[in-house]
Amino acid sequence: MLKLYGMSASGNCHKVKLLLQQLQMPYQWQEVDILKGESRVENFLAMNPGGQVPTLEIEAGKYLAESNAILCYLAEGTPYYSSDPYLKAQTLSWMFYEQYSHEPYIAVARFICKFLSPGNDRLSELPHLHERGYKALQVMQQHLLNNDFLVGNTYSIADIALYAYTHCAEEGGFKLDTFPAIKTWLSRIEQQDRFVKMIN
Amino acid sequence: MLKLYGMSASGNCHKVKLLLQQLQMPYQWQEVDILKGESRVENFLAMNPGGQVPTLEIEAGKYLAESNAILCYLAEGTPYYSSDPYLKAQTLSWMFYEQYSHEPYIAVARFICKFLSPGNDRLSELPHLHERGYKALQVMQQHLLNNDFLVGNTYSIADIALYAYTHCAEEGGFKLDTFPAIKTWLSRIEQQDRFVKMIN
Numbered sequence: 001m002l003k004l005y006g007m008s009a010s011g012n013c014h015k016v017k018l019l020l021q022q023l024q025m026p027y028q029w030q031e032v033d034i035l036k037g038e039s040r041v042e043n044f045l046a047m048n049p050g051g052q053v054p055t056l057e058i059e060a061g062k063y064l065a066e067s068n069a070i071l072c073y074l075a076e077g078t079p080y081y082s083s084d085p086y087l088k089a090q091t092l093s094w095m096f097y098e099q100y101s102h103e104p105y106i107a108v109a110r111f112i113c114k115f116l117s118p119g120n121d122r123l124s125e126l127p128h129l130h131e132r133g134y135k136a137l138q139v140m141q142q143h144l145l146n147n148d149f150l151v152g153n154t155y156s157i158a159d160i161a162l163y164a165y166t167h168c169a170e171e172g173g174f175k176l177d178t179f180p181a182i183k184t185w186l187s188r189i190e191q192q193d194r195f196v197k198m199i200n
Numbered sequence: 201m202l203k204l205y206g207m208s209a210s211g212n213c214h215k216v217k218l219l220l221q222q223l224q225m226p227y228q229w230q231e232v233d234i235l236k237g238e239s240r241v242e243n244f245l246a247m248n249p250g251g252q253v254p255t256l257e258i259e260a261g262k263y264l265a266e267s268n269a270i271l272c273y274l275a276e277g278t279p280y281y282s283s284d285p286y287l288k289a290q291t292l293s294w295m296f297y298e299q300y301s302h303e304p305y306i307a308v309a310r311f312i313c314k315f316l317s318p319g320n321d322r323l324s325e326l327p328h329l330h331e332r333g334y335k336a337l338q339v340m341q342q343h344l345l346n347n348d349f350l351v352g353n354t355y356s357i358a359d360i361a362l363y364a365y366t367h368c369a370e371e372g373g374f375k376l377d378t379f380p381a382i383k384t385w386l387s388r389i390e391q392q393d394r395f396v397k398m399i400n
Contacts, residue, residue, distance in 0.1 A: 049339050050301060064289050066296040073289035089264050089273035092292075096266040099300045101250060139249045 002027040003057040005047070007034055008199040009114075011107055011164030012067040013054040018160055019074055022194045035115060067164075068095040071157040080157050087152045094150050094158040097139075098165075105133035107165040109172030126173060133169070137179055140166070144181035148188060155192055163189050168200065202227040203257040205247070207234055208399040209314075211307055211364030212267040213254040218360055219274055222394045235315060267364075268295040271357040280357050287352045294350050294358040297339075298365075305333035307365040309372030326373060333369070337379055340366070344381035348388060355392055363389050368400065 004020070004027050006013030020027050032038045032053050039051045048055040048065045056064045056073075064070050072092070075081035082088050109129040112122050140162065143150065150158040167186050170176060176183055189195065204220070204227055206213030220227050232238045232253050239251045248255040248265045256264045256273075264270050272292070275281035282288050309329040312322050340362065343350065350358040367386050370376060376383055389395065 049342055050297060058286070062286065064286075064293060066293040066300075068296050069289050069293035072292050073285065076285060076288075085273065085276060086258070086262065086264075088276075089269050092272050093264060093266040093269035096268050096296070096299055097250060099296055100266075100304070103300070104304065142249055 003030060004028070004054055005030045005032045005039075005044070005057070006054040007032055010034075010053060011110075011168065011198065012052075012103075014198040015067050015160050015164045016054045016056065016070050016074070018163075018196055019071055019080065019157060021196045022080070022192065023074060023078060024194070025074070068099060068157075068161055071095070071161060075157045079154070080160075082152055082154070082156065084152070090151045091156055091158045095161045097136075098161045101139075102133070102136040102162065103165055105129045105136060106169050106172060106174065109133060109174065110165065110168055111172075113172050130173060133172070133174055137166070137169070137174065137176075137182060140185075141179045141181050144185045149185070155189070159185075159189055164198075168198065171200075203230055204228070204254055205230045205232045205239075205244070205257070206254040207232055210234075210253060211310075211368065211398065212303075214398040215267050215360050215364045216254045216256065216270050216274070218363075218396055219271055219280065219357060221396045222280070222392065223274060223278060224394070225274065268299060268357075268361050271295070271361060275357045279354070280360075282352055282354070282356065284352070290351045291356055291358045295361045297336075298361045301339075302333070302336040302362065303365055305329045305336060306369050306372060306374065309333060309374065310365065310368055311372075313372050330373060333372070333374055337366070337369070337374070337376075337382060340385075341379045341381050344385045349385070355389070359385075359389055364398075368398065371400075 002025065004016055006016065006029065008031065032044065034053055038044065039053055045051055047063045050065055052065060054067050054070060056070045058064060064073055072081060081091060109126060112126060116122055147153055149155050150162060163186065166182060202225065204216055206216065206229065208231060234253055238244065239253055245251055247263045250265055252265060254267050254270060256270045258264060264273055272281060281291060309326055312326060316322055347353055349355050350362060363386065366382060
């Protein structure tokens with residue numbers, strides 16, 4: 001059976017949990033508290049030298065790292081990942097966008113606000129994170145003004161990947177009120193069959 | 201014919217140029233100087249709202265953004281991108297790793313050292329960028345100690361993606377002498393058929 005090493009409050013981990021639920025694939029969840037360094041111990045690093053969650057154990061000795069690579073692996077051949085070459089590439093394009101232009105600002109701002117103490121030095125990063133994060137949200141808003149979903153007007157792993165940290169962006173101090181198309185899209189995702197909330 | 205909008209000194213753009221050359225696919229190159237804001241003008245943003253290079257024009261009105269998504273699109277069905285589900289997922293895993301844990305440190309350090317003036321405020325970012333960049337290099341070094349290439353011991357788009365900014369890491373102040381397996385791997389890539397250097 002698939003085994004997913006993850007932290008419940010992590011958006012990257014929620015992506016995989018949500019897809020597994022929607023694909024109705026049985027799996028075992030193993031909680032890993034990265035804040036306590038549990039992904040930096042020898043046993044974990046042997047599975048994933050990057051020391052990151054989520055990590056998927058496909059079978060003993062066969063592991064896969066990187067949330068969006070895991071989504072692609074699990075969704076291949078299903079309606080959640082188009083088989084059309086251009087739509088498939090657009091799905092990947094949004095997922096690389098998420099990891100490069102969205103997550104490093106929106107997820108990191110949430111991490112600082114939610115998990116660090118109010119006197120922590122890293123609070124000084126927030127203005128920069130907000131500036132870059134709002135740019136990422138603006139690109140999504142512009143696209144979603146004319147599209148129900150990110151790719152091919154069908155719910156896909158691109159939506160799952162971008163939902164992860166967008167839906168909890170306000171925990172990092174972002175205001176979503178000026179992004180109505182994003183708010184409608186978030187609701188649309190939450191109405192999908194077998195949707196599960198992130199444990200927060 | 202494919203048209204590639206790119207900047208010659210960008211590792212992300214070199215990735216796509218190298219693959220097109222190795223696939224022997226004809227294409228037209230359009231130089232875009234992002235330092236002069238040429239990717240932030242209306243015409244460019246209509247193709248790619250993120251304002252980033254490379255951007256691939258597949259045909260009029262049909263564009264693709266994100267270097268690694270472009271690599272996947274072009275390499276699908278070729279020996280540069282395995283069709284085996286697990287190897288394919290591992291290829292993606294390394295490419296997401298590149299965009300999240302490698303490029304933001306190693307490419308950004310190079311950008312600061314190469315393109316900004318010596319008095320620029322951003323030089324203060326270098327110690328942090330070096331710390332994180334060395335972590336990324338250590339993960340590569342560990343893997344390459346026992347493997348000729350990143351995935352399945354075959355040259356693939358994962359190697360192309362990671363080569364881009366690793367081969368010019370020293371321009372950002374990184375020392376590669378303590379990473380002999382990486383240096384051997386860089387040479388191995390440069391010996392591949394139809395390899396082209398980055399114009400630097």
